[in-house]
Amino acid sequence: MADADVGDRFRAFLRERNLPITSQRLVIADLLLNAPGHLSAEDVTAQLGEKGHKFGLATVYRTLDLLVASGLVVERDFGEGFRRYEPAREVPHHYHLTCTVCGSVTEFFDERVEDIIRISARARGFVPAKHRLLVQGTCRTCRGAPHGSTRSVS
Amino acid sequence: MADADVGDRFRAFLRERNLPITSQRLVIADLLLNAPGHLSAEDVTAQLGEKGHKFGLATVYRTLDLLVASGLVVERDFGEGFRRYEPAREVPHHYHLTCTVCGSVTEFFDERVEDIIRISARARGFVPAKHRLLVQGTCRTCRGAPHGSTRSVS
DNA sequence: TTTTGTGCAAACAATTTGCATGAGA
C-alpha cells in the first residue's frame, strides 16, 4: 500500500543522513504518509496495533520527529493538549475548519489570506515566514444536533 | 494599581455566582487584567513571587479558569506546549505576529480575513464560530541578526 | 456554621530520555 513515491523519499532522506532504514521506520512512514491526515501519536500506535505491530511509544515519537525533519510530514497543534501529524502536501497553504461537535476537520484554501498577512505584517516591520489559520464551528452533519465542545480556540 | 473597572467586573462575576471573593483571586485578577498580555501560568506565579505572594500553583490555575469563565481573560495556545492568558479586549479579532527570534508578539487586525473565512467555510457547509490566525516571522528589531527559532507553527 | 477556597502533594497525560540489548551498514 505504500505510495512508492513518498516512501522512497523517506528512504532517500534516511540514506542521505546515514541513518539506518529500519522496518519500524518504514511501517510508520507508510502509515502516516498514506493516512487521510491529522493523526495523533496515539492514533498511530493504535493503527499499528490493528496491523499487528507493537512498536514502543518512544519509537513512534522518534520516527515522527524524523518524518517532520524530512519535510514529508507536518506537525500540527489544534490546542487539544497533544500533537497531530499529517502528510505534507504541495498545496501551499491549507487552513482547517474544525467541528466543535464531532471534531472532524475540513480544509479550505484562499490565497487572499496570505496577501492580507503579508501587507499587514510588513506594515508593522514584521517579515512573515509561516502562518496558520484555525477555524472552529459546526459542520453540516452536526448542525441541528448541537452538543458541547471541549477546548476553545480563541 | 487595579483598574477599578475590570477589577470590579471580576468581583461582580464572583458575587453573581456566590463564589467567595478571596485575596488571592483579587491579586491574580489584578495582575492579569493589567498585564501587557500573553502570560503563562508560570509567568503569573513568577510575577506573584516578585510581589511577595506565594500562592499554590493549583490556586493560580483555578483562578485562571475563573477569569476565563468570567470572560475577562482569554486563553491562548501558541503551540508551545502550555497555555497563555491575556486580558480580553473589546477589539473583535486581533491576530498575532510572533517573532521566532525574540519571541515578541505583535498584533494586527483585518476584517477581510473574517469575510474570507465566512465565505469559504459556508461553501463547505461549515458555520464558523471562532477563528485564530497565527503568523511566525521576524520582527524589525531582530532582522539582520537571525537566530534559530524553537517550535514550528506550521 | 456552612460553603467554598487554599496549599500541598499525589495523580495525570503527552512526550522525552537513559540505558541495555538488538538490528542495519
Place this chain on the structure above:
DNA sequence: TCTCATGCAAATTGTTTGCACAAAA
C-alpha cells in the same frame, strides 16, 4: 564490528485532583 535504533521504564512538563485545614458569607 561499529554505529545507531529499539524497547522499556523512569523522568519531565504542564496541568488537574484529593484532601485536611482555613477563610468568606
